[in-house]
Amino acid sequence: MNERFTVQLILGSLVALGLPILVVLLLQDSGLTQTNFANSIVAAAAAFGSGLVLSRRLRVYPGVVQVATELPIFIGTYSLAAIAVLVLRVDYSNTYLLSSFVLAVAITLLFASAFVRGRLPRYAVVPIGNATRLKHIRWAEFVPMDSPRLKLEGRVDGVVADLRADLPPEWEQALADVALQGCPVYHFKQLEEALTGKVDIEHLSENSLGSLIPNRAFADIKSIVDRLCALAVLPLVALPCALVALAIKLDSPGPVFFRQSRIGRGGAPFTVIKFRSMQCSQQRGDERIASVTQDHDGRITRVGAFIRRYRIDEVPQLINVLRGEMSWIGPRPEAHALAEWYEAELPFYAYRHIVRPGITGWAQVNQGHVADLTSVHDKLRYDFYYIKNFSLWLDVVIILRTVRIVLGGFGVK
Structure with missing residues (x-):
């Protein structure tokens, strides 16, 4: 792995940092000076190097498809490099940075395809x-x-x-x-x-339980970052949310929001807030059965089917994040009735409540929506893997896979 990374670093640097020099010279950039040329090389080197290191770091997690993660990683690192030179107000070459970005993605994807295609460990x-x-x-x-x-x-x-x-x-x-x-x-x-990407939960030993205790410092920092991000996103989604609310009201009678008691960190109940995607029903019955969304559930409205497909119904949970009841990333919170059932049937189920529940999570990007006991048992193994590997790096993997899943509609019911 180290030899492969060294080869990738050397070849990638020659392509992503060397070839853009030829591109700039061929295009005869009139604004090019020795200063902005040097600044551009430094910015591109930082963006390419950090993108390569981040990509390598994320590949240790199961299910990470290198070809599918390179583009968003390099978009992020090169965007940060561009923001940095703008904030610092230093001269740079747009042509060089853009050429470096395109070539960095191209050489990394080619390298990944050459090593990954048809190769099993x-x-x-x-x-x-x-x-x-x-x-x-x-x-x-x-x-x-x-x-x-x-x-x-x-x-x-x-x-x-x-x-x-x-x-x-x-x-x-x-x-x-x-x-x-x-x-x-x-x-x-x-x-x-x-x-x-699963942790076996059948026979957890004392050592296994000890390894499942998440890093407290990271959890505290994560909570602060969660709230700051929610505050930053709320103004951006205010108008789209108003349009969604109007569509829900016009599509079917009932409230705009769906509220339900769910189990949060430490087993404490809280009220989750989502856009309503189902018909309001006055029928009384088994709360556990009513909490389960079936395949092709007849209660889902026309607008509800659309907002569920693209996870738009989850957006109001930003309020739960601001309250500190949820995180952007973590095990999905279960309805109170379902949580009691699972806890009675599955060993160590309550241990998943050691971290804040999330809008998206490791089980969601690997398994999608489940409700039957066998599938929930499997989901619990994913949740324990997340808790055991609780870190910024795994959160980044989940974010990248969530974007891909939202666009593809994986796991929707």
Whole structure:
């Protein structure tokens, strides 16, 4: 991985920072001076380097498609570089920066396609204990080792073993030899989490529960940033929200907003606010059943189907973010009746309330909307993965995938 990154950095720098010089000279930019030329190179180098590092950092998370993340990453880093030179009021070349951005995206996508296309991670598996259960993962190749002395042909990204199993001495020696040769050795649960983005919750040990305690400092900073971002976004969405409210009123009788009691951080109930997307019903029945949205649910209105597809119905939850009841990113808050049911049926379910619930989250971008008990159990494993890997980097991955999902309508009911 380090050698690949070095090659990408060198080749990318030559293309993204060197070729724009030729572009500027060929276009004969009349405003070009030695000062703004130097400033432009520094700004582009900072944007390209930070974009490359960020892209590499995000690739450690499951489901990150490099080709799909490069464009928004470089749009962000080059935009920040342009803002920086404007704020600092230094001279720069628009032609150079724009050329560098286009070439940076092009060379990075070409590099990603060359390495990613048709390539699955390949692991050698010690056939003792639970390591063999990884074979159900389709986006990796697992090759069983028939003997501790077996030398696998071709590329191997690591060796997988159940390190808690009673391994014979010859297998222990083989794993030590492999590690000394520089080949990674993974415990099967460690690799399973890395490849699936889920944390097994069937038999959490004391150590596992300890690793699920989120970073308190990051949680506090995240809460402040959440509120500041909500304050900045509210004026921008005020007019569109007014138009949505008018459409809801004209489409069907009832209130504009839907309010429901949900479970928040620490198990405390709060009232979530959304745009109403369903018909108002006076019928009384099982609250748990009423809280579940079925496929092709007949209660969804015409306007409701549209705003649900593009997640516009979630926008009023900015109020919940401002109140500190929700975050932009976190496990989705469940209705009170559903949360009580899940907690009674699923082990450790209440532990997901250790962080603030979010408008979007790791389970949502991987699984979409679910309600049946089996799917919720799987969703809980995604939630635990998010809590265990609670960080800025994972939040960035979720934001990028949320944008792609909103445009594609994934998981809508």
